[in-house]
Amino acid sequence: MLDVAKLARLKQLRELLAERDRIEAERLRGVDVFGLLGYQPTERQREFHAATEFDVLYGGAAGGGKTRALLMEGIRACVRHPGLRVGAFRRTYPELKESLLAELAQAGYAQALGAVWNASEYELRFPNGSLLMFRYAESLKDATRRQGGQYQLILFDERTLTAPEVCAFLESRLRSGRSDLPVLGIRSGTNPGGPGHGTVKARYIDSTAYGTKVITDRRGREVRFIPSKLADNPHVNAEYADDLRNLPEQLRKAFLDGDWDSFMGQAFGEWNHDRHTLDPITLPAEWRRVMGLDWGFAAPWCALWLAEDEDGRVWVYRELYKTRVGEADQARQILAAEAGETVGPRWADDAMWATRGDAQPIAAVYARNGVHLTEAGKGGRVAGWQRLRSYLADGPACPHHRAQGLEVCPRLHVFRTCENLIREIPALPFATSGDPEDVDSTASDHAADALRYALINLGSGARFHFGEPPAPTPALDPTATGRHDNLRPTVPNVGGFPILQGGDPWAL
Ligand SMILES: Nc1ncnc2c1ncn2[C@@H]1O[C@H](COP(=O)(O)OP(=O)(O)OP(=O)(O)O)[C@@H](O)[C@H]1O
Ligand SMILES: [Mg+2]
Structure with a gap:
């Protein structure tokens, strides 16, 4: 047992140490x-x-x-x-x-x-x-x-x-x-x-x-x-x-220059803000609308709406990107954002069909709330990124860009209101482990994933049915060869898009 004198000495020692620290701290402060x-x-x-x-x-x-x-x-x-x-x-x-x-x-x-x-x-x-x-x-x-x-x-x-x-x-x-x-x-x-x-x-x-x-x-x-x-x-x-x-x-x-627009290992260096984005315009109501969707709760959930024009270009015209929204609510927010548009298919992360113990798969909850989803499937991440790359590439200019005097424009157009997609694409780095063609899955890629799910399912990219540049030859009958790239400017057209007299614009 410690005696009283010992306890007192210990207390004294502790005080001395505290005092020393105080003095030292004071000295250090200055x-x-x-x-x-x-x-x-x-x-x-x-x-x-x-x-x-x-x-x-x-x-x-x-x-x-x-x-x-x-x-x-x-x-x-x-x-x-x-x-x-x-x-x-x-x-x-x-x-x-x-x-x-x-x-x-x-x-x-x-x-x-x-x-x-x-x-x-x-x-x-x-x-x-x-x-x-x-x-x-x-x-x-x-x-x-x-x-x-x-x-x-x-x-x-x-x-x-x-x-x-x-x-x-x-x-x-x-x-x-x-x-x-x-x-x-x-x-x-x-x-x-x-x-x-x-x-x-x-x-x-x-x-x-x-x-x-x-x-x-x-x-x-x-x-x-x-x-x-x-x-x-x-x-x-x-x-x-x-x-x-x-x-x-x-x-x-x-x-050397500290340029934040290009960096080592950038996966989509071909992204160019001025060329791939545009201020929203009214898109023709008859273009097909589809959706790409990446689910998340703590991590962001992202829904992207895409319209496909007659040439197979893709116009990303709306984005929802939020955290902490439950799945039923996500479905409701999607329907509210569309306000009566006809959208489909809606391609989504296959993981949304996984069973979760007693809970229904997320895709089932969506369906119960009026949003029917389709599994994105198809070939995995790398194939999806390659598809995105082909859409980032140029093709003959769309009427919008042609009106600005351009002969080519990218096959992917993104409205500037889709801020998260615009932030993510140029910032994605290649993976540093695993498949070098893949994108680093620890980077913020929720909007890019949503886009990938849609693009991989949309087909292999644009199919242009009017040629470039128009040759000064007599008009050809577009139905004679079945190849629409033989179309000439004398073919009747609306806003630059030929009237195909019943022909199938997608057949090559
Ligand atoms: N004020 C300084 N006085 C003396 N040497 C310095 C000073 N600042 C930095 N250095 C030296 O300059 C070199 C580069 O500095 P530092 O590593 O801090 O730069 P950095 O910006 O972190 O570089 P990196 O981008 O390569 O990481 C180092 O050798 C560092 O010791
Ligand atoms: Mg450093």
Whole structure:
């Protein structure tokens, strides 16, 4: 049994230790963290460290000093706020080792600040009780392993390489159980490309007009983008800069110039916003309307409406893209959006026919609510992406584009109101494992999947029944050869579409 004197001595010791920590924390609070670590931020890094917004992305070109700035930001926050917990994330451990941990080693594990490195836990502990934790999170499973963890500051290095839902989950761990401990927010660094490209581009780059303004998101969080350029960093060696300059065009644009419209591994580099999208126009009522549908509840659910013109071009004219809508309600929303149009077939993810214990298949719930679906089936993902590629390609111009003086236009036209589809297609990266022709299934691909389900079933693409360019020869009778590409402009037509006098426009 402990005697009273011993207890008193223990209490005294504890108080002394607490006092020492208080003094140490006080001393630390005033120190020049960057100076002690021998870090002289570049001008752009200073801008990053001075940012007061909740959510800041430092991004763009390679070699600008993003990783080092992130690390220094984390260390400085630990010093300034006693008891702070900071999570520093990268997708995989080897990547973590080559980036943040390499910079930490260069900074002498912040020993100059009295920090102690725990090499088995990958944690840097500060004398004021703050903790900087280095973690990898490739999957939701990795991320949820740390469920109990809560952070007041989160750092993501190469954020676009981590799947968006992994980042979202980790962000949900941002909280503070103490009134004296502020939640500082999120700091990310990244180059363009990877499964998070589309989500990151939409949140930080597009919404802030490439960093020219700060925006406030729906949750009231201020979001800022600070573009990084290689030229910002005089410390990068000339060889590295030369290597970047000698990259193939598309990679050079992404890595050297920080161009967010092209990036390494982009699956649909042929997407061109100006050419594939248009402001909504009225489409002829007689064109066939069909639907592609990808189901989701926690993940987005997406329905796309497509109209097929006489030449087999596809016009995506409406999109529903929502989360947390039950299946009966999804069916009702679809019917409401159509308001009496005749639509069919509606091709959907085969998984919607799976039985779910006692519950009815989702497709059955849809049917009960008036929306009859057809299984998309057919050949799997890669075949679907190839079909999409053939629709992205050019054919003879449609009347709409011809009126603008163009001779060719893509076989896929998307109304600008279909924002999610327009965001997803150019942002989809090729898979980095499995079939290299496939698209990375961890990227946000719900609208693209819905489109793929419809296109794979629509047929192999456009069949143009008027020729290009018209030859100055006498009119031919289109029914004489049965080949409609022999049609000449003297054939009666409506809005550029020939009147086929009973002929079948689809037969070649
Ligand atoms: N302020 C600085 N002072 C001295 N060296 C720096 C500074 N900032 C960055 N560096 C060095 O420049 C190099 C590139 O920096 P860093 O790795 O942080 O850039 P990055 O933008 O993360 O690059 P990448 O896009 O390749 O990940 C590294 O060797 C880093 O140590
Ligand atoms: Mg880096």
